[in-house]
Amino acid sequence: MAEHEPTSHSTAGVIARALGWLRAHRRLVQVVVVALILLFLGLGVRSSWTRLTHFQWHVQWGLLVAALALFIAQELSYALIWRGILRRLGSHLDLVASERIYLSAEFVRYIPGNVWHVVARVLGAERRGVPKAIGLASMVVELATKITSAALVFAVSLLFWPDVSGITRVVPRDVIVGIGIVGVPLLLLGLHPRLLQAGLNRGLRLVRREPVTLTLRYRDILIITGYWALSWVVAGIGFYLLVRSLTATQLTIAALALAIGINAMGWDVGFLSFLTPSGLGFREVAIAGLLVACGLVAGADVSLGVAIVVAFMARLLTTAAELVCVSAAYLAPGSVRTQRPNAEPAPDAKRAGGLG
Numbered sequence: 439m440a441e442h443e444p445t446s447h448s449t450a451g452v453i454a455r456a457l458g459w460l461r462a463h464r465r466l467v468q469v470v471v472v473a474l475i476l477l478f479l480g481l482g483v484r485s486s487w488t489r490l491t492h493f494q495w496h497v498q499w500g501l502l503v504a505a506l507a508l509f510i511a512q513e514l515s516y517a518l519i520w521r522g523i524l525r526r527l528g529s530h531l532d533l534v535a536s537e538r539i540y541l542s543a544e545f546v547r548y549i550p551g552n553v554w555h556v557v558a559r560v561l562g563a564e565r566r567g568v569p570k571a572i573g574l575a576s577m578v579v580e581l582a583t584k585i586t587s588a589a590l591v592f593a594v595s596l597l598f599w600p601d602v603s604g605i606t607r608v609v610p611r612d613v614i615v616g617i618g619i620v621g622v623p624l625l626l627l628g629l630h631p632r633l634l635q636a637g638l639n640r641g642l643r644l645v646r647r648e649p650v651t652l653t654l655r656y657r658d659i660l661i662i663t664g665y666w667a668l669s670w671v672v673a674g675i676g677f678y679l680l681v682r683s684l685t686a687t688q689l690t691i692a693a694l695a696l697a698i699g700i701n702a703m704g705w706d707v708g709f710l711s712f713l714t715p716s717g718l719g720f721r722e723v724a725i726a727g728l729l730v731a732c733g734l735v736a737g738a739d740v741s742l743g744v745a746i747v748v749a750f751m752a753r754l755l756t757t758a759a760e761l762v763c764v765s766a767a768y769l770a771p772g773s774v775r776t777q778r779p780n781a782e783p784a785p786d787a788k789r790a791g792g793l794g
Contacts, residue, residue, distance in 0.1 A: 501683035502755075508676030509759035515669045516540055519662065520559075523576045526658050529568040537767040539563055544760055556581075571642075571650045578638045579652070583659060585709065586625045587666035588702035591674070593622055595699020598692040599732050629659045670705075674698025680755060681748055685735055693734060700728040701752070722749040 517540035521531055531539070543559035560573035568576075627633075631652045639649040678697035682689065707724035708717020729735050729745035 496684065496686055498683040501679045505676040505679040505683065506755050506759060506762075508672055508679065509755050510762055512669050512673040512676070513541070513544075513756075513759050513763040515665075515672065516544075519665045519669065520576060520580055522665070523579050523662060524563070524568060524572065526654055526662075527572050527575055527579075528653060529563075529572045529576075531563065531566055531568065534767070535566050537763075539566065541760070541764045541767045545764065571648065574642070574647075575638055575650050575652060578634055578641075579654065579659065579662065582629055582634055583663040584666045585706055586629055587663045588670055588706045589625060590622065590663075591667055591670045592699040592703035592706070595695045595702075598695035598699075600692065626660075629663065630656055631659060634659070670702040671698055674701045676755075677701035677752055680752055681729075681734060684748060684751065685744060696732050696734050700725055700732070700734070703728065704749075704752075718753075722746070722753060725749040725752060 514537065517537045518533075520540055521533070521536040524531060524536075539559055539562040543555040543562060546555040546558045556574075556577045560570060560577060563573045563576075564570050631654050635650070635652045638652070642649055674697055675694065677700070678694050681697055704721045704725035705717075708721030711717045711720035726742065726745035726749045729748060730741045733741075735741050735744045735748065
C-alpha cells in the first residue's frame with residue numbers, strides 16, 4: 439500500500455495545482471471557451487453559407503411577435519413562482535416588489551459565474567423584509583425545482599422524437615434508457631425537502647451562517663416543480679413559433695413537444711455551464727445540436743446553419759423579453775409593502791399554498 443502513496447499524493451497535487459490555475463486564470467478560461475464556441479458556431483454557418491443564402495426563409499412577423507409575447511409571459515411567471523416559494527417559507531412580498539427584485543437580478547446573470555443573480559435577489563429581498571436565510575432557502579428550492587423541471591420536460595419530449603439515432607450517435611441507446619429509468623426517479627428523489635435542507639445547511643456552514651429548517655413538504659416541492667414545467671411549456675410554445683416563423687416546419691403535436699423539450703434543455707445546459715455569462719454559447723450549441731438531431735429544422739443540407747440562426751434568434755428574443763419585463767416592473771404603479779426584517783411570519787404562512 440505504501441508503494442502507491444506517492445502516486446496518490448502526486449495525483450492529488452496535480453489536480454490541486456490544476457484547480458488553482460483555473461481559479462487564478464478564470465477570466466482567461468472564460469474568454470477561450472467563448473471564443474472556441476463562437477468559432478465552432480461560425481464554422482457551422484460557414485460550411486453551409488452558400489446553401490443558406492439560397493435557403494427559402496419563411497419570415498412571419500406575426501409569429502415572431504407571438505413568440506416574444508410568450509417569452510415575456512414566462513419571464514413574468516418566474517417572479518410569481520418565486521413569490522409562491524417565499525410564501526410557503528413564511529415570508530411575503532407584494533406582486534410589484536417580487537417582479538422588480540426578480541427581474542432586476544436576472545440581468546446580473548450576464549456576469550460570468552451564474553451565481554451573482556442569487557446574491558442580488560437575496561439582498562434585494564432582505565431590503566423588503568425577507569430574512570436572508572429564507573431568501574437563500576427560496577433560491578435553493580427554486581434552482582433545484584427549475585433545473586429538474588426542465589430536465590423532466592425534455593425527458594417527456596423524447597417520447598415524440600421520430601428518430602433518436604441523432605442522439606444515439608453521440609450517446610449510446612442503453613445509456614439513454616438507463617438515464618430514463620434511473621435518472622428521472624433520482625431527480626424526483628433529489629427534490630425531497632430533507633435532501634435540499636441538508637445541501638442548503640452545508641452551504642450555510644461554509645459561510646458561517648446558522649442552519650435553517652425548510653418548512654416545505656414534499657408535495658409542495660412537487661407542486662412548485664409543476665409550476666416550472668408549465669412555464670417551460672409556455673416558453674416552449676414561443677420557441678416553436680420562432681422556429682415556425684423562420685422555417686417551413688409544420689404545426690404538429692410532435693413538433694410542438696420537440697420544441698418545448700429542446701428549449702427547456704437548452705436553458706439547463708446554459709445555466710449549468712457556469713463558464714460564460716448566462717450560458718452564452720453553451721445554450722446555443724445545445725439548442726442547435728438538438729434541432730439538428732431531431733430533424734425539427736427542414737433541409738438536411740443546411741440544417742446546422744439554420745439551427746444556429748434559430749438558436750441565436752431565441753437568445754435575442756429572450757433578452758428582449760427580459761428588457762420589456764424589467765422596464766414594465768419599474769414603470770408599474772403601486773407601492774412596495776415592507777415588513778420588519780425580524781418580524782415573525784404568520785403561523786399559517788408556513789404552510790401557505792398557491793402562488794398568490
